[in-house]
Amino acid sequence: MTATRPSGLTTAQWLLALLGLNAMWVTDLFVMDGGLARDNLLTVLGRATGLYGALLLVFQLVLIARVPWLERGLGMDQLTRWHRWTGFWVLWLVLAHVVFITLGYAASDGSPLVDELGTLVFDTQDVLKATVATILLIGVAVTSARAARRRMRYETWHFVHLYAYLAVILGFLHQVTTGADFVGSPIATAYWWTLYGAALGAILLARLLLPLWRNGRHRLKVQTVVKESPNVVSVYITGRRLHELPARAGQFFLWRFLTRDRWWEAHPYSLSAMPDGRGLRITVKALGDGSSWLRTLRPGTRVFAEGPYGSFTSNPAHRKVLLIGGGVGITPVRALLEELRGDVVAVYRANQWEDTVLANELRYLAERTGARLHMVVGPPDNWLLSAAHLVSLVPDVRERNVFVCGPPGMTEAVMTTLRELAVPADQCHAERFAFAA
Incomplete structure (x- = not known):
């Protein structure tokens, strides 16, 4: 979605400037390491594509962390769009890293390409972890293509997408044990640990700790379900201290209704009424199994909500x-x-x-x-x-x-x-x- 423009630099400009600054730092650390003079051209390209791929992977983590500052400034649509395209760039850079490193080491050792690949994967410390991480990233990318998404349930796609976190962990373990740009310089080691730590910390804070705190504070539950038409229902939700919930008209939440058989499903539904501090309301059309069952919700059902999200909100300047x-x-x-x-x-x-x-x-x-x-x-x-x-x-x-x-x-x-x-x-x-x- 397109957010209202703040004065000065926009959120997007700040974010891109931060990415560009980190790209400069990565390049500087790479050049200072001395690999440009020590390695052949193919190995240099392999290391460079690996480093920039790792940087973009961290950028991806930040995009999906749902950090309130970014989410308010860009909106979920924009963040998701950037995350998707960045993901494909990450995949191409990782694949280029594998190809260039293998070709570079084969040229240095004078060994056949297939033999060099086998040596790297099975005889080099933690490269097997990186291989598994690459395979997982390919799987996530394939299932994220539009043609594949149209054939998959949202819950299935989301479950497959969670393997990206395992890919990040495995790739990081490979980098910190065998990457020359990690183990060769204390400054580079501190930089990369800080970068990954900040991204994962943002995810932990914004996607786990903050929702847990808000839901524990507000204790949301279904108040009543009203049938608006044969295939549309409104769900009224109440809770405690809702006047302190920073929700606005035009925003949405990711809702989990904690029934025995559906507690694990999360669905994005917009608020269909302006938050009044006493309750929240969503209005949902029965488009499939994921929403048609809402008409059977019973009053008192506990609700776990993540949000509010979205920059689809008004501004006092809008006359x-x-x-x-x-x-x-x-x-x-x-x-x-x-x-x-x-x-x-x-x-x-x-x-x-x-x-x-x-x-x-x-x-x-x-x-x-x-x-x-x-x-x-x-x-x-x-x-x-x-x-x-x-x-x-x-x-x-x-x-x-x-x-x-x-x-x-x-x-x-x-x-x-x-x-x-x-x-x-x-x-x-x-x-x-x-x-x-």
């Missing part, structure tokens, strides 16, 4: 706002409509009237806040929400901050329309209503 929601992606838009004041226009896109979940609530909120509400209902059509259609609904669209949430296809089409209308990029905020990919 003129356009909200566009599609399908069940209307839920964060509905929450924003409840929070926003000023000149607000809301557009609800649905294929048929039966799909207009929470329509009565939207009408009530629009009347209460003075917002204008447009219901755009009809089958998928290039004309609906096209540039001409959107301008007819909202003539001053270029002057507005635009929030878009819906199925990926609809969201991308609307964002394309906004670009056609020359709406400034920093006024466009989008969130995909789909699992991170």
Whole structure:
């Protein structure tokens, strides 16, 4: 998602600057080691690709650590997108490291390539661990490709993805025992230990300790489940000291409902009402086994929530706002409509009237806040929400901050329309209503 631009450097610029600074340090430590003069060209390339691959791997860990500062500044969509593409670069650099090191050592020893590979894997300390780590990274990368993701349950993909942590540990053990850039310099050793320690510490803090502390503090549980339509339910959640929970309209949590057979599943659902300090609400469409069973939840069921996440939030500087929601992606838009004041226009896109979940609530909120509400209902059509259609609904669209949430296809089409209308990029905020990919 696109976050609201803060003054000065953006979060993305700070993060990229930090990555560039570390790349300079890695290069400096590599050159100071003297390997450029000592090793042949292939071995130098092998060491360099290994080091930059390790640096990007640490960067990946930071991206998925869900550090509040990064998450608020970039949003889960942006972090996930960066994490995905960085992962493929990590894989190519690791493979290049294996190829160049093997070729370089074979050239130095004058041995056949296959024999040199066997010697490295089975006779060199901890290289077998690195081999296993490489195989695990390949498996994670293959299952992360879009074609593979479409054929896998989210829970299966997530379980396979956890092996990436084992790959990180095995790769690090290989580096600290055999890597010349680890064992050859106390400064380099301290740097790499600090780098890995900081990344893993961020994951431990943000993804384990902070959620455990918040859930222990707030003790969330299901209050009631309300059937909104034949295939949509709203789950009302209560707890203690909810006024201290830093949740905002437009954000989402990763929810675990602690039933005997589903406690291990975590699903991202947006808040469908503005947090009021007394309770939270999510509204979910039964799209499969992962969500249809929610209608059977019993009051009192304990809930474990990670979050809040997302930068799909309003800003006091937003005086003129356009909200566009599609399908069940209307839920964060509905929450924003409840929070926003000023000149607000809301557009609800649905294929048929039966799909207009929470329509009565939207009408009530629009009347209460003075917002204008447009219901755009009809089958998928290039004309609906096209540039001409959107301008007819909202003539001053270029002057507005635009929030878009819906199925990926609809969201991308609307964002394309906004670009056609020359709406400034920093006024466009989008969130995909789909699992991170």
